[in-house]
Amino acid sequence: MDVRQLRYFVHIVDYGSLGKAAEKLFVAQPSLSQQVARLEEELGVALLLRSNHGVTPTAEGEALYRHARVVLRQMEQLRQEVTQGGVxxxxxxxxxxxxxxxxxxxxxxxxxxxxxxxxxxxxxxxxxxxxxxxxxxxxxxxxxxxxxxxxxxxxxxxxxxxxxxxxxxxxxxxxxxxxxxxxxxxxxxxxxxxxxxxxxxxxxxxxxxxxxxxxxxxxxxxxxxxxxxxxxxxxxxxxxxxxxxxxxxxxxxxxxxxxxxxxxxxxxxxxxxxxxxxxxxxxxxxxxxxxxxxxxxxxxxxxxxxxxxxxxxxx
The missing domain is CATH 3.40.190.290 (D-Maltodextrin-Binding Protein; domain 2)
Incomplete structure (x- = not known):
């Protein structure tokens, strides 16, 4: 599991669609699906429920989503504080x-x-x-x-x-x-x-x-x-x-x-x-x-x- 995968997953949940998330991230949809599959394989649980209306997170996916947002926010804060001279x-x-x-x-x-x-x-x-x-x-x-x-x-x-x-x-x-x-x-x-x-x-x-x-x-x-x-x-x-x-x-x-x-x-x-x-x-x-x-x-x-x-x- 890495930061890129977490960022991809958060975007998918936010947009409720692999296609929309792929468009926003400038990533091919098959590549995005592959990253989610790797996450699910690594964690041993299903993270998304797929339907004709898009995707929604499972209970396990909701838990990952909450923690992923915290991690991504901390990473952004770290980057900005370092690049802006410790402000x-x-x-x-x-x-x-x-x-x-x-x-x-x-x-x-x-x-x-x-x-x-x-x-x-x-x-x-x-x-x-x-x-x-x-x-x-x-x-x-x-x-x-x-x-x-x-x-x-x-x-x-x-x-x-x-x-x-x-x-x-x-x-x-x-x-x-x-x-x-x-x-x-x-x-x-x-x-x-x-x-x-x-x-x-x-x-x-x-x-x-x-x-x-x-x-x-x-x-x-x-x-x-x-x-x-x-x-x-x-x-x-x-x-x-x-x-x-x-x-x-x-x-x-x-x-x-x-x-x-x-x-x-x-x-x-x-x-x-x-x-x-x-x-x-x-x-x-x-x-x-x-x-x-x-x-x-x-x-x-x-x-x-x-x-x-x-x-x-x-x-």
């Missing part, structure tokens, strides 16, 4: 941002890292939090912002803030057009669109409505932030989201936003990382920069609906 804060850092927060954090974080650590190359992954959690657990991310407040096996975290949820759209009824708040009880039976049932935000909404014994009327499951906002703006249904979801939205397309009260709905937000291996200097630098940036945005009131927790910015 510690260098290398690639992959960070996952929930879709609702990317518009608030991605550009400022990119600019600050570029200014402070020009030898660090950022990779941004924007997606729903559940998928980011999966990427983090599989070793594909170095850092991620997730909606949790405690560690789980394999993942460390530092709680950063609590995010308030808002009603977007016009629910009708006796809610004043100029009111900046909406009591949760007023939402009984109101048409709502929300992310799918496996989404963390959806589960929080369902849990709060159930605990308050209020009828939750979700008329469509939509795992698309732009679509949720467009529907809320159209007046056909409302949605429930944090203020960060509309931070960069054109005011002309902004649905009416009211803070949900009685009770206020909040969710904890943490910066997370895999804790199975020591953290590289570049990842530590980006984590510290991210924590400081979040604190600054909240303290300057640039970020609405956020309650900052005590943060150790020197982490």
């Amino acid at each position: 510690a804060a260098s290398g690639t850092v992959a960070i996952g941002l929930p879709t609702t927060m990317a518009s608030v954090l991605a550009v400022p974080l990119f600019e600050r890292v570029q200014d402070m650590f020009p030898a660090i190359r950022l990779q941004f992954f924007e997606s729903m939090s559940g998928y980011l959690n999966e990427l983090l657990a599989n070793g594909r991310l170095d850092l991620a912002i997730l909606f949790r407040e405690s560690d789980t096996p394999g993942i460390g975290s530092v709680p950063v803030f609590d995010e308030t949820l808002y009603l977007l759209g016009e629910p009708g009824g006796d809610i004043g057009a100029r009111s900046g708040t909406c009591a949760l009880a007023k939402l009984g039976g109101v048409k709502l669109v929300a992310p799918g049932v496996s989404n963390g935000l959806r589960m929080l909404i369902e849990r709060v409505f159930a605990s308050e014994k209020i009828d939750l009327n979700v008329v469509a499951d939509i795992d698309s932030l732009p679509s949720l906002l467009l529907i809320a703006h159209s007046g056909r249904a409302c949605t429930i989201l944090p203020a960060s979801a509309v931070a960069q939205l054109d005011p002309a397309r902004m649905p009416r936003m009211r803070k949900i009260v009685e009770p206020v709905i909040r969710r904890p937000v943490s910066v997370c990382w895999p804790n199975s291996m020591p953290m590289h200097a570049a990842t530590v630098a980006v984590r510290r920069t991210l924590l400081g940036l979040i604190a600054e945005l909240v303290e300057r009131e640039t970020w609405k609906g956020v309650t900052l927790r005590e943060i150790d910015r020197s982490m």
Whole structure:
């Protein structure tokens, strides 16, 4: 087993196809298949399941994939630190941002890292939090912002803030057009669109409505932030989201936003990382920069609906 074989294998799993991986690597597909066969022979297990739809890793392949990504990242870090004269804060850092927060954090974080650590190359992954959690657990991310407040096996975290949820759209009824708040009880039976049932935000909404014994009327499951906002703006249904979801939205397309009260709905937000291996200097630098940036945005009131927790910015 060598680094080249590991790199080939990781690309195959990432692309889900021998053909696509071969194209990306500029390697003939038969040669790529041969390298995988040698790996499987050496390890004595099947690593890939092949079908007409591509390839997926077996359980043993998943284990190899996780470890291979760590090894390849360490090799890249070693190469960059040596070639760049021992500069510690260098290398690639992959960070996952929930879709609702990317518009608030991605550009400022990119600019600050570029200014402070020009030898660090950022990779941004924007997606729903559940998928980011999966990427983090599989070793594909170095850092991620997730909606949790405690560690789980394999993942460390530092709680950063609590995010308030808002009603977007016009629910009708006796809610004043100029009111900046909406009591949760007023939402009984109101048409709502929300992310799918496996989404963390959806589960929080369902849990709060159930605990308050209020009828939750979700008329469509939509795992698309732009679509949720467009529907809320159209007046056909409302949605429930944090203020960060509309931070960069054109005011002309902004649905009416009211803070949900009685009770206020909040969710904890943490910066997370895999804790199975020591953290590289570049990842530590980006984590510290991210924590400081979040604190600054909240303290300057640039970020609405956020309650900052005590943060150790020197982490």
